[in-house]
Amino acid sequence: MENNITQKNTIFSGIQPSGQITIGNYLGALKNWVKLQNDYNCLYCIVDMHSITVRQNPAELRRRSLEMLALYLAVGMDPKKNIMFIQSHVPAHAELSWVLNCYTMVGELSRMTQYKEKSAANTDNVNSGLFTYPVLMAADILLYQTDLVPTGQDQKQHIEITRDIAERFNGVYGETFKIPEPYIPKEGTKIMSLTEPTKKMSKSDISGGSVSLLDDRATIIRKIKRAVTDSGSEVKYADGKDGINNLLTIYGGFTGKSIAESEKDFEGKGYGDFKAAVAEVTADALGKIQDEFNRYLSDKDNLNLILKDGSERAAYLARKTLSKVYKKIGFYNMKLLESKSTSTPNSNNGLSSFVQMVNEDIERCELYLSSERIKQKGKELHLELITRYPAYIDSFGDSLYNYSQDSGFINVEFFGYDAMIHNLAAIKNKLIAFKNFGYKNQKVTSEVSEINIENNLNAKQTQIVNISFDNVKEQIENMTGLSEAETKDVLEKIDSIKVIIESEEPKKTKWQKSKSILTWLADKSVDVGLAVIPLLLKIDN
Secondary structure, rough: OOOOOOOEEEEEEEOOOOOOOOHHHHHHHHHHHHOOOOOOOEEEEEEHHHOOOOOOOOHHHHHHHHHHHHHHHHOOOOOEEEEEEHHOOOHHHHHHHHHHHHOHHHHHOHHHHHHHHHHHHHHOOHHHHHHHHHHHHHHHHHHHOOOOEEOOOHHHHHHHHHHHHHHHHHHHHHOOOOEEEEEEEOOOOOOEEEOOOOOOOOOOOOOOOOEOOOOOHHHHHHHHHOOOOOOOOOOOOOOHHHHHHHHHHHHHHHHHHHHHHHHHHHOOOOOOHHHHHHHHHHHHHHHHHHHHHHHHHOOOOHHHHHHHHHHHHHHHHHHHHHHHHHHOOOOOOOOOOOOOOOOOOOOOOOOOOHHHHHHHHHHHHHHHHOOOOOOHHHHHHHHHHHOOOOOOOOOOOOOOOOEEOOOEEEOOHOOOOOHHHHHHHHHHHHHHEEEEEEHHOOOHHHHHHHHHHHHHHHHHOOOOOOOOOOHHHHHHHHHOOOOOHHHHHHHHHHHHHOOOOOOOOOOHHHHHHHHHHHHHHHHHHHHHHHOHHHHHOOOOO
């Protein structure tokens, strides 16, 4: 199977489901997000946890959260190209936020401009959530090993503190988080209030200074025609003409014209004609968005499916980072299946709910692989399993196709049906091995080790193997169940396999030598044995 996946930089951003989404949010953020989705791995979050720093009506918050997703879709964001989800659906955001709080200084937070402004305006009602807001934002970004964060100039301070927190943590524990960079588009990043054009347009503005994406046509036209301008008459972008500058930016945002082109359109015309034109292009553009919004909102089942898919994909990536963080700071990792109970796995009273789940998932894999394979059902099963087990089985995904240390699993839609089938077969074998050996805390025999290898090889003899020795060694180093001495021994055995595979010896000889080493590795851990399978596949290439 040809692997045509290319690694892309990861982008993360989000908007609160509070207030009305304005043309400032659209031109400054959402429109740019649509452009980015073809060139980056994008995660776009509905950040409901951030919104509760101010008291919210529960019913309204739920309604606006779903409407926010409908707006994401209405402006052109594709759920097949982006991971779109609600923040509170991925608990790792709150978990990592607490950890990062312990690596953030009070002085840093007290200097944040947003905190100083909001606390000054509400001196009697300042909660700690507002104070630690930047730490939750840092957790949002760092969870997904984000490369770039689309942001306006007024949000750069939040990216800077995120970088500071990440660098501080990395300095203590070694490289853990990617250090994100701000992504600031040159144009359309800041739309100002129509009534106070020196202030940013706000979702919470009720004075008529903001235009909501869901305002009706008459309201849009009325607000723009009443926009504050100066006492002049020339439509030109210049210092001291904040109102006109803002309207030129809005006009260009909806028409795609540059400032110079927009100025030329209104040469010799007055402010009245200019405002009317801005109002018309804005109302036309928002009318199309509203039609799409209403279409998506009418199918709530589809919206819920998109949220479920997005939250599962996000949760997998988030758990991968959080597990790494927990290991580095010293949190104890309980192996749920390594039970010391004397009950046998087949006894009704000794079979835990977790083991039952493993058994059921093995049966689901077998049923899917042995029956008529419907791609959508396979995709759902694959996504469910790769989301569920990484928290419980060390390096669960590291020997599966289309997986990388940085990005986790590439979207199923992009890596194809054959890769999904291979992964489901491999996952089934992993679960069988883990069920048989993991929870009984007993050693794996060489016979079983060799059978598992042969099964994997026979299933995919023609696969192109792109996993390097360095990839596998990194997986071994990240395993939580090995001591430092055991890790060193295993890495030495990996080097031995490398020497064998790169030798000029016949394949049969390579196999014999590799199998004996694998037996030793499997005695250390089932996951260690599974992790080196991709290297053994290299013998047949």
